[in-house]
Structure formats: structure tokens, C-alpha cells
Amino acid sequence: MALDDERSIDSDSRRQEAEEVGCYGLFRGIAKNLHTHEEWAAETAYKVDGPFYCPTCFSDAVLRKCAQKVDHFAHKARLSPVLGPKEKVLHDACTSEICSLMQARFPEGKWAVERLIRENTEHKIKALVPDISGRVGETRVAIEVQVSALTIPRIVQRTTDYAKRGIALIWIVPLHEPLGDVPFRPRLYERYLHSMYFGRTYYWWAGQGLTVKPVHYGPASRHIEYRQWFDDGEEQSAGGFDLAYKIIKTPTYGQDLDLCRDFSAEGRGSFTPENERKEVPACRIWHDGLPPWW
Numbered sequence: 459m460a461l462d463d464e465r466s467i468d469s470d471s472r473r474q475e476a477e478e479v480g481c482y483g484l485f486r487g488i489a490k491n492l493h494t495h496e497e498w499a500a501e502t503a504y505k506v507d508g509p510f511y512c513p514t515c516f517s518d519a520v521l522r523k524c525a526q527k528v529d530h531f532a533h534k535a536r537l538s539p540v541l542g543p544k545e546k547v548l549h550d551a552c553t554s555e556i557c558s559l560m561q562a563r564f565p566e567g568k569w570a571v572e573r574l575i576r577e578n579t580e581h582k583i584k585a586l587v588p589d590i591s592g593r594v595g596e597t598r599v600a601i602e603v604q605v606s607a608l609t610i611p612r613i614v615q616r617t618t619d620y621a622k623r624g625i626a627l628i629w630i631v632p633l634h635e636p637l638g639d640v641p642f643r644p645r646l647y648e649r650y651l652h653s654m655y656f657g658r659t660y661y662w663w664a665g666q667g668l669t670v671k672p673v674h675y676g677p678a679s680r681h682i683e684y685r686q687w688f689d690d691g692e693e694q695s696a697g698g699f700d701l702a703y704k705i706i707k708t709p710t711y712g713q714d715l716d717l718c719r720d721f722s723a724e725g726r727g728s729f730t731p732e733n734e735r736k737e738v739p740a741c742r743i744w745h746d747g748l749p750p751w752w
């Protein structure tokens with residue numbers, strides 16, 4: 459492969475990473491030293507020149523040097539402990555726990571796991587297989603339990619297809635363990651669901667039954683150290699204040715919500731979330747009665 463081809467593949471994968479992270483601040487291969495605020499280029503820097511941070515979003519950056527790729531910096535932050543694509547057993551435990559509790563609560567609701575809703579050729583709606591579905595009173599509800607990093611176009615497609623069928627949809631994100639209170643960096647799909655549900659993402663972990671935790675992504679900041687130096691005999695200084703992270707958030711919990719009692723069906727028009735490029739389509743959501751956020 460020609461060097462130019464390799465470089466363009468490389469730049470594509472870094473662009474994809476920036477999109478996922480939500481910040482292009484490291485795209486040019488420049489990061490700053492956390493203590494001196496000096497700029498370093500990935501090609502000439504070594505690990506000992508760090509620790510580094512991203513000049514745009516202020517989160518930690520790591521230097522990556524490997525034979526197959528151009529030297530570059532990458533964002534580094536705590537992520538939520540979501541289930542991976544190979545953890546079907548945990549996913550199935552979650553869906554069957556929720557489904558059997560819904561069935562117990564609404565015996566007439568025909569609650570089922572992975573029910574096939576056939577394609578509607580007349581209205582051009584694809585077949586759907588909701589993780590959990592049934593009725594709450596007269597309302598048709600689908601609960602999608604998000605495991606692997608489903609791409610945004612697929613979330614959009616599915617959301618639209620449920621809306622066309624008049625089914626109220628809720629996406630929940632199952633975790634290995636409680637999310638905790640330490641700031642973290644929500645993934646692209648977590649941020650997207652956060653927008654879709656008016657500023658919260660619903661997390662679930664084992665033992666919660668029908669309870670979900672609505673989490674708003676609140677602000678988080680880091681302290682930038684004060685530094686003094688002389689430049690051509692002139693005294694200079696920088697830092698000594700807190701800066702708000704752009705992509706790292708503090709999990710801010712609303713009250714625990716019961717998947718039946720605290721939700722109702724609601725339609726919402728399409729809109730484009732702030733700081734994201736992808737539009738949220740018109741949808742019918744299974745929506746809680748809390749204020750926009752807290």
C-alpha cells in the first residue's frame with residue numbers, strides 16, 4: 459500500500475475516534491503538558507514529556523506510538539461499565555428479569571422477549587424484534603436493552619420504525635456494576651440517548667428489577683495548575699483556575715424510576731441535539747414525568 463493511502467486510512471480512523479469521543483482537539487497531533495502547558499507534537503514527544511491533556515476539551519491525553527500508525531495522541535477517560543458485544547448471557551439475564559416482572563405486573567399485557575413483529579410491506583416498515591415488548595393498559599411498549607455500541611444510524615432507523623407502528627420506546631443501558639459518582643466520558647450512543655430522552659440516560663444493573671436510574675450528564679471540571687516563568691526577561695504566568703471539561707461529565711442522578719408506574723407514552727418531534735451532528739428523528743418515547751433535568 460502506498461504511504462499516502464496508509465495516511466488517509468489513519469486519518470479516517472482518527473476522525474472516527476474524534477467523532478465517538480466528541481472532540482477534535484487532538485486531531486492535529488498536538489497536546490499540552492499538564493504542568494507546564496507547553497505544546498508537544500506526537501511525532502517528537504516521548505512519554506516522559508507528559509502527562510498530557512487535550513487543549514480543546516481539557517481531558518487527559520495519551521501518546522500512542524506504534525509501527526502501524528502515525529504517532530498520535532488519544533483521549534483517555536473513565537467510561538461507563540457497559541456490556542460488550544460478547545456478553546449475551548448478561549444481556550439475556552437483564553431482559554428476562556425485566557420481562558418476567560412486567561408480565562407479573564400486567565398479566566394481560568402479553569409481555570415477551572424477542573417477539574417478532576412482522577414487516578409491514580404496505581407501509582414499508584421493516585420487521586422488528588424488540589428485546590422486551592408488551593402492553594401497559596392499552597399502550598404498546600418496547601424496551602430495548604442496549605449492549606454493544608449500536609451505531610447511530612441503526613438507533614435512528616429503529617426509533618423511526620417503532621414510531622411508525624405507534625409503539626412507545628425506551629432504550630436502557632445495562633451496566634456490569636453501579637455507575638458511581640466519579641466523572642466519566644459518555645460514549646456517542648449514550649450521549650445520543652441522553653438527548654432523545656430530554657437530558658437523561660436510563661441505566662440498569664443487576665438486582666434493580668423494574669427500577670432504572672435516570673442519569674443527567676452534569677458538568678465536571680479540572681484544576682489547571684498555576685505556573686510562572688520568564689520569557690525574554692518578562693515574567694509570565696498561567697493556570698491557577700478550574701476549567702470545565704467539554705466531554706467528561708458528572709453522573710447526576712434523578713430519583714429512581716419504576717418502568718411502569720413512572721412512565722407514559724409521549725410523541726416528540728425531530729430535532730438536532732446541541733453539539734451533535736445527527737438529528738433525533740420524530741419518535742414516540744416511553745417517557746418519565748421528571749422535569750427536563752435536575
Ligand SMILES: [Zn+2]
Pocket residue numbers: 481482483484512513514515516517533
Ligand atoms: Zn479533546
